[in-house]
Amino acid sequence: MADDKKAPAGAAAPPVATPVADGLTRRQVLRSGMFATVGAFFGTLAGGSAAMFWPIKLTGFGGVVSVPKKLNEIKVGEVVTVREGKFYLTRSEEGLMALYWKCVHLGCTVPWNQGAGKFLCPCHGSVYTLDGQNVAGPAPRPLDMMEITVSGQDITVNTGKITQRSTHDPEHFTKVG
Ligand code: FES
Known part of the structure; x- marks a missing residue:
């Protein structure tokens, strides 16, 4: 077939x-x-x-930064530089301030001058007091401030929470005992 x-x-x-x-x-x-x-x-x-x-844990500038000194180690009139957070923690009779170190004129970093007892901007000569108030030069307002939290002797600063202010006010201090 x-x-x-x-x-x-x-x-x-x-x-x-x-x-x-x-x-x-x-x-x-x-x-x-x-x-x-x-x-x-x-x-x-x-x-x-x-x-x-995934939640990002912010550290350094933009996040919550610990101040490397305890509250009882910081004397009145002292300025603690916290490079990690780009701020100065200052203590006066009225309390604490965390000041963003960027000059409010054109953004230079403003160093603390121990001899003058002031923040002196090297760029155009703005001068700020211990609490950040502008007292000379072209800066139009005080240094910006950051939120402070005190827990016992530990101090942390929220560098993501920066507040501009038109003038320094005693309300800006974080009161400590
Ligand atoms: S940037 Fe500080 S005075 Fe101009």
């Missing part, structure tokens, strides 16, 4: 899956590669998304 399904003369033979390695066909190898690529893509996407929603 003749075979009805015989290919016509001259027709190409149907493709045959050829093993390329360890019995895997080319199609299986390509499929595995595709799945690996798609898996890597979604893995990266998921990792990035998870990182985006």
